Amino acid sequence: QVQLVESGGGVVQPGRSLRLSCAASGFTFSSFGMHWVRQAPGKGLEWVTVISYDGSNEYYADSVKGRFTISRDNSKNTLYMQMNSLRDEDTAVYWCAREGGKSLLDYWGRGTLVTVSS
């Protein structure tokens, strides 16, 4: 069965960096685009970024453009997100999700919490 497992979350000071990982299994990882979506405490869902199946295309929300970088290693079935220059407002649960079709997210991980605080 499809499984997505995020890791790498934790508490980090403003201005520092963090790298999230998402280990995928149960499907052909190299055939699917992958997204990161976040949710700040008590708030709604916010789309963060997407990478195409082969890593050739990436798109970002304006709120993270220039600070976050999505990448993937299809040989390791793993998705990454490098988060630099973290801000208080980046505090959220971060999920990775599989793009099962055009912009539809059919499988989600359990999420990893990132807390940006001094």
Next chain:
Amino acid sequence: QSALTQPASVSGSPGQSITISCTGTSSDVGGYNYVSWYQQHPGKAPKLMIYNVNNRPSGVSNRFSGSKSGSTASLTISGLQAEDEADYYCSSYTSSSTLVFGGGTKLTVL
């Protein structure tokens, strides 16, 4: 990248039907048939309920249906059940090749 507009809350009694609206622009909802709806229970990951405006993934009850008119999409839940109480989010593909979510709607089953 403004969020799509959803009502903050809706409510209904068991057995009734409710509809949640999701309003965007011609650059997202109105321009593409790539509207999805997600259900989220507290502390859980979102679950895909509707995709491509009106398609249900395998395993999702046929009590859930979707539609779209112009730049407004809608999710209808018929025969409300207690377990339908959750937050619901719409999303749409955009002309910038990004994804945008609605602000979310809290459904209360009275």
